[in-house]
Amino acid sequence: MTISAVERDTGIGKETLRVWERRYGFPAPSRDAHGERLYPAAQVERLRQIKRLMDLGFRPGRLVGASDEELAALSAPATTVAASAGAASGGPLAAALERILASIRTHDAAALRQALAQAMMRQGLHGFVRETVAALNVAVGEAWMRGEIEVFEEHLYTEQMQAVLRQAIASLPRPQPGRPRVLLTTVPEEQHVLGLLMAEALLTLEGAACTSLGTQTPLLDIRRAAEAQRADIVALSFSAAFPGRQIGPLAAQLRALLPAPVALWIGGSGAERLPPSAGVRALPRLDDAVAALAEWRDGHPARD
Numbered sequence: 001m002t003i004s005a006v007e008r009d010t011g012i013g014k015e016t017l018r019v020w021e022r023r024y025g026f027p028a029p030s031r032d033a034h035g036e037r038l039y040p041a042a043q044v045e046r047l048r049q050i051k052r053l054m055d056l057g058f059r060p061g062r063l064v065g066a067s068d069e070e071l072a073a074l075s076a077p078a079t080t081v082a083a084s085a086g087a088a089s090g091g092p093l094a095a096a097l098e099r100i101l102a103s104i105r106t107h108d109a110a111a112l113r114q115a116l117a118q119a120m121m122r123q124g125l126h127g128f129v130r131e132t133v134a135a136l137n138v139a140v141g142e143a144w145m146r147g148e149i150e151v152f153e154e155h156l157y158t159e160q161m162q163a164v165l166r167q168a169i170a171s172l173p174r175p176q177p178g179r180p181r182v183l184l185t186t187v188p189e190e191q192h193v194l195g196l197l198m199a200e201a202l203l204t205l206e207g208a209a210c211t212s213l214g215t216q217t218p219l220l221d222i223r224r225a226a227e228a229q230r231a232d233i234v235a236l237s238f239s240a241a242f243p244g245r246q247i248g249p250l251a252a253q254l255r256a257l258l259p260a261p262v263a264l265w266i267g268g269s270g271a272e273r274l275p276p277s278a279g280v281r282a283l284p285r286l287d288d289a290v291a292a293l294a295e296w297r298d299g300h301p302a303r304d
Helices: 003-010 014-024 041-055 068-089 091-105 109-145 151-171 194-205 219-229 244-257 269-273 286-299
Strands: 181-185 209-212 233-237 263-267 280-283
Touching (some): 003 014, 109 194, 244 280, 263 269
16 A cells, blocks of 8 residues: 555554654555555554554554564453443443444444434433443444454444434534534544544533534634634544644644633543643543533623
């Protein structure tokens, strides 16, 4: 694969791949007649495994130079924990998860969408987001690590889940006059969207007026959008895979760009690595966002 194809396939940025090559000696691509990097299938597969472990919170420096046996050992504890949690939960949730995973394995997009929609109708959007979606994200990731599903099957799951959540959010009644106004997005190179949609669903259910820009919005465009939408809050989502050392500087840059009255929230598992910063609030869990919303309202009484 070319470096662009590897970036699309694994979610690891081109510059990151080049830095790893210089620093760790992996990946070790060959070169074509024009000097462009070419990555063999075995290296791409290893990069996928590394990316999955990064999504679980492991640091790249520990993973890139590890042997295949060490990567397998790192994967095993998380897999065991997830399997034990699934077995312990039992009941309707476990059965729904198994039906959904079966639809992923058979590549049946229609059945997968129907199973997700049925689970949401049974639980309601609030319960679906907090229980089923959160559990499924873990279960799908761990199934990939055990070699039970392929990358394209994981992508199938992500696309169908996005469609179900977006349809559900669109059907929610919009609050009038709708405060606070929350602008949601991610920064460039942060491609994970499910966390953003989960937060949008819960905040909308709590009566916030949410506008999502999707993923990978440049900082200056976030500021312009916040001004155009008259946002009270800008909420960014960072996954565990995003380089932790970049989160603090990016948050500080955006804080400086935004008007002082606009709150800046940093959510997602990457928020756990956010250093304390004035005017920036870290919300690593969905419940933290709901609590922050209540606190914002306490400090901003409704205007006539």
